[in-house]
Amino acid sequence: MKLLPDDRVYLTISCGSAGSGRREAEQCNLNEKFVHLLCGGGDSFRGDHYRILVMNTPEDYMIQNNYQWMRDNLSFLIDTEWKAIFDFDCNGHVYNYVESEGVVVKETKADEFDDNSEFNRRNPDQLERLVDDIQHSAKQPSWIFVNGRGAEESYSPYEWNINRARGFKKAVQFYSSVFPCGRATVVFLLFSADIGVLVKAAYEFLTDFPNQWMCVIQEEDVGKKWSDKLIDMDLIESDERIVVGMPWSHINETVLRLQAPKKRRVCEIPTSTGATVTLSFTVVNRFPDIDVLGCNECDAEYQRHDENQKEKLKKDEEIKFYRGEPPSWWNFWFRTQVCERDIHNKLRRIVEQALRSSSDHSFVERVRIYHQPGAGGTTSAMHILWTTRSYCRVGIVQNCSNRLSSEQIQKLVCEILDFHKYAEREQTKARPLLLFLDNPDEETESLLLDEINERAKSMVRLRHVVKSSAFCVFLECLRLTEMSTLASSAIKVLDHNCVFIKHKLSVSEIAWFKEKGQALQDDFDAKASNSVDPDSLISFNILKSNFNKEFMSNTVGALVKAITNDKEKTLLKYISLLNSFDIQYRAVPLAAFDCMMTEVRIVKKKVVFSRWENELSDAFHVFVYETSEADIEYSRALCSKNALLAKESLEALRRTSDGKETVSDIVLEFFKCSVFDSKSREKLLNIVQDVLKKRQRLPNGVHDGDFSPLILHIL
Numbered sequence: 164m165k166l167l168p169d170d171r172v173y174l175t176i177s178c179g180s181a182g183s184g185r186r187e188a189e190q191c192n193l194n195e196k197f198v199h200l201l202c203g204g205g206d207s208f209r210g211d212h213y214r215i216l217v218m219n220t221p222e223d224y225m226i227q228n229n230y231q232w233m234r235d236n237l238s239f240l241i242d243t244e245w246k247a248i249f250d251f252d253c254n255g256h257v258y259n260y261v262e263s264e265g266v267v268v269k270e271t272k273a274d275e276f277d278d279n280s281e282f283n284r285r286n287p288d289q290l291e292r293l294v295d296d297i298q299h300s301a302k303q304p305s306w307i308f309v310n311g312r313g314a315e316e317s318y319s320p321y322e323w324n325i326n327r328a329r330g331f332k333k334a335v336q337f338y339s340s341v342f343p344c345g346r347a348t349v350v351f352l353l354f355s356a357d358i359g360v361l362v363k364a365a366y367e368f369l370t371d372f373p374n375q376w377m378c379v380i381q382e383e384d385v386g387k388k389w390s391d392k393l394i395d396m397d398l399i400e401s402d403e404r405i406v407v408g409m410p411w412s413h414i415n416e417t418v419l420r421l422q423a424p425k426k427r428r429v430c431e432i433p434t435s436t437g438a439t440v441t442l443s444f445t446v447v448n449r450f451p452d453i454d455v456l457g458c459n460e461c462d463a464e465y466q467r468h469d470e471n472q473k474e475k476l477k478k479d480e481e482i483k484f485y486r487g488e489p490p491s492w493w494n495f496w497f498r499t500q501v502c503e504r505d506i507h508n509k510l511r512r513i514v515e516q517a518l519r520s521s522s523d524h525s526f527v528e529r530v531r532i533y534h535q536p537g538a539g540g541t542t543s544a545m546h547i548l549w550t551t552r553s554y555c556r557v558g559i560v561q562n563c564s565n566r567l568s569s570e571q572i573q574k575l576v577c578e579i580l581d582f583h584k585y586a587e588r589e590q591t592k593a594r595p596l597l598l599f600l601d602n603p604d605e606e607t608e609s610l611l612l613d614e615i616n617e618r619a620k621s622m623v624r625l626r627h628v629v630k631s632s633a634f635c636v637f638l639e640c641l642r643l644t645e646m647s648t649l650a651s652s653a654i655k656v657l658d659h660n661c662v663f664i665k666h667k668l669s670v671s672e673i674a675w676f677k678e679k680g681q682a683l684q685d686d687f688d689a690k691a692s693n694s695v696d697p698d699s700l701i702s703f704n705i706l707k708s709n710f711n712k713e714f715m716s717n718t719v720g721a722l723v724k725a726i727t728n729d730k731e732k733t734l735l736k737y738i739s740l741l742n743s744f745d746i747q748y749r750a751v752p753l754a755a756f757d758c759m760m761t762e763v764r765i766v767k768k769k770v771v772f773s774r775w776e777n778e779l780s781d782a783f784h785v786f787v788y789e790t791s792e793a794d795i796e797y798s799r800a801l802c803s804k805n806a807l808l809a810k811e812s813l814e815a816l817r818r819t820s821d822g823k824e825t826v827s828d829i830v831l832e833f834f835k836c837s838v839f840d841s842k843s844r845e846k847l848l849n850i851v852q853d854v855l856k857k858r859q860r861l862p863n864g865v866h867d868g869d870f871s872p873l874i875l876h877i878l
Contacts, residue, residue, distance in 0.1 A: 193406060193409045200377035200406065201418070202421070203375075204774075209774070210774040211753050213246050213342045213347045213348070214243065215247050216248045216350050217251075217361070217368065218257055218351075218354065219252060219353055219358060221233075221257065222355045229263075230256070230259065233257065237415060239418035242418070243418060245304045246304055246342070246798075248306045250307065250308050251309050251317075251360055253310055253316070254313075258270070265448060268306045269296070269303050269306065270308070270312075271305045271306060272312060273327060273334050276290070276330050277333045278333070294337070295568060296570075303451055309327070309360070320359040320363050323360045323363065336371060339372065345375070348375055348377065349368045349372050351368075353378065353380045353385055353386075354381075355385070356388065362392045365393060366396065366398060377406065378405045380406070380407045386408070387407075390402045429457075430447055430460075431459045432585070433556060433594070434593075439458055449578070449581065451561075452561050452574070453561065454559040454561060456558055456559070475692075477497055480493040484500060486699065486703075486804070487702035487805055490545055495545065495546060499679075501546060502676065505672060506663075510547055510662045511547055513662070514638060517529075517636045518555060518595050518633065519632065520632065521632045526623070527615050527619070528595075528635075528660070530660045531661040532544055533661060533664070534663070535642070535664070535665055535666050536644065536748070536806030536809075536810075537666070537705065537805035538807075540642070543664060544640050555595060555597050556597070558599070559599045559601070563603040563607055563608070563611075564748070566607055566849070572611055572614055573614070583596050590622060595633040597635075597636050597638060600637050601639075602640055602746075602747055603639060604747060605860055612637065619635075642748065667709065667710065668706065679703075680707050701719075701785060702805065705718075716814075719808070720818065722782065723735075723812060728780060730759070731780060731783045732819075734756060734759070735812060737829075738751055738803055739809045740813055740829055741850055741851070742803040743803075744873035744876070745854050746871075748806055750790050751800055751847065752800050752847060754841060754842070755838045756775075757841060758837035761775050776789065787802065787804070788801075788802060790802055825877075854873050855874065
């Protein structure tokens with residue numbers, strides 16, 4: 164019988180160590196050791212992780228049959244979020260496999276990080292563009308070829324050290340400089356005995372990321388050779404961070420159990436003829452800044468579940484939404500989870516009219532939803548996208564609340580143009596796009612719309628079209644903290660394509676919430692599967708009360724008192740402060756609070772950082788949820804459930820102190836704390852500067868008041 168490589172390793176583990184009880188125990192604990200190292204000392208992927216993948220050349224059997232072995236044993240590489248990939252295989256076999264599976268990555272050479280390299284001397288602005296692109300493209304990690312690529316020969320360790328090591332070192336130093344301290348994990352995967360150059364490179368990884376690395380090696384002879392080399396170089400004292408002898412198939416299964424596989428949905432979009440076409444996984448990945456909503460969203464995924472899973476999915480999505488997390492497409496798919504607002508039909512008519520409009524000079528239309536924080540503006544906008552997805556191509560523009568550079572704007576415009584023309588014979592006859600901008604940054608919105616309009620004009624001019632329908636309709640949500648009847652009337656004079664959503668429900672909307680609330684209570688009383696106490700659904704109950712101020716004050720006050728940890732109270736106070744007064748309502752980088760929240764432990768004379776975010780109480784999570792941000796400087800962020808809840812929790816926390824603490828006291832306390840010493844400082848400072856300086860904008864372009872909302876509140 165011929166044994167496959169994985170079988171040989173399994174027999175070695177099972178039989179070869181029979182003479183040594185210690186050896187046998189070590190082999191049995193391989194999986195536990197692997198999980199512990201990969202999860203940064205924990206047993207799950209929860210929390211804020213910054214993983215770097217480092218690989219050498221794979222064995223010949225791994226690349227046969229068009230990479231079938233890799234599909235069977237290395238699918239975890241695709242499903243895991245990597246911040247960067249350092250590839251020491253100049254033939255790029257793993258790169259080719261990943262690309263064949265529809266994953267879009269940015270191919271980069273290590274020399275591009277070296278400011279003195281020949282490449283950068285010829286292109287003096289390239290390094291700045293590379294860094295900017297990496298920092299704002301978390302969905303597309305850089306794939307860095309360290310020892311040549313394609314036609315370029317791979318160098319021997321000596322030649323590499325002379326000619327290529329400098330650029331590689333600059334690349335490692337760059338990632339070390341932007342990753343929060345203690346949150347990185349460098350994962351070495353050694354597929355073969357070709358480790359000569361990798362051993363030279365190991366010094367940089369192990370010194371820039373001390374005690375933040377691990378190595379996985381299937382073959383024991385390669386594992387011994389690697390360990391001995393690192394010990395000889397005085398880089399390690401033991402093999403405690405090296406997992407040797409675990410088959411790649413076992414590694415694959417273990418990682419896939421730790422995380423949900425990436426969503427590989429079949430996305431169908433409409434065309435100008437009424438037919439639908441399929442956007443493949445590869446094509447969808449080419450639009451990282453657009454969350455495309457397909458005609459068949461959720462359909463196929465729902466059918467993959469059994470009946471119990473379907474019921475659990477339905478309740479889980481409902482509970483998350485009612486507790487205050489942003490709506491998901493599932494909330495609309497299940498039909499009974501979202502209240503159709505009275506304004507919905509009017510808003511839909513305005514949008515449809517904008518989609519049918521035509522002009523010979525303007526190819527971009529805007530429809531605006533002016534809403535008070537927490538009144539349901541975002542949900543109403545997504546409801547419109549959901550109901551129009553079968554007629555035109557729709558999506559959500561990601562990251563628009565941040566100030567984007569001109570290059571980022573150009574990249575986004577190219578994605579929008581490609582989305583518009585995909586599978587269309589004549590682009591000028593394609594139906595308009597409907598794209599959602601949720602509370603966009605003023606400058607970002609202006610630059611984006613102007614550039615789209617100019618590009619559409621050029622396209623029409625080239626094709627000698629006299630008159631054309633709108634190229635794109637942008638549905639915008641704009642938050643207004645105060646909205647009087649007089650102000651609403653003034654806005655309507657300036658902006659005909661708009662609706663208003665205030666902190667006030669209609670009679671029919673109140674009836675819907677009461678009926679739904681009773682159904683939730685009945686399920687809870689009957690101890691129905693997956694049901695929860697309706698009193699814990701804070702956002703749902705605020706709307707059900709019709710934004711009753713006394714109800715909100717009493718409820719939030721009681722829930723704030725349930726938070727007993729002083730650090731959690733301080734964390735909630737700072738997040739509530741920023742989310743209350745940030746017009747863009749941005750999530751706050753989680754790692755910025757490491758100095759304030761982390762409890763450092765010393766284990767075996769080594770400093771161990773705790774993942775404090777995994778230990779936050781349920782009482783804290785009533786007010787704040789964890790979200791992802793598209794930026795390499797931080798991947799996870801904290802955000803209040805909504806701005807209205809942020810204001811109420813800030814006021815409740817102020818009352819629970821000595822009763823004399825003012826908002827200005829909290830601001831001064833925040834400015835003096837350790838958050839500004841973190842590597843997330845730049846993103847945090849952007850938010851703080853806007854909170855201090857940015858004034859609310861009125862529809863006529865005039866700014867409301869002489870100061871920002873925070874300063875006006877303090878005055």
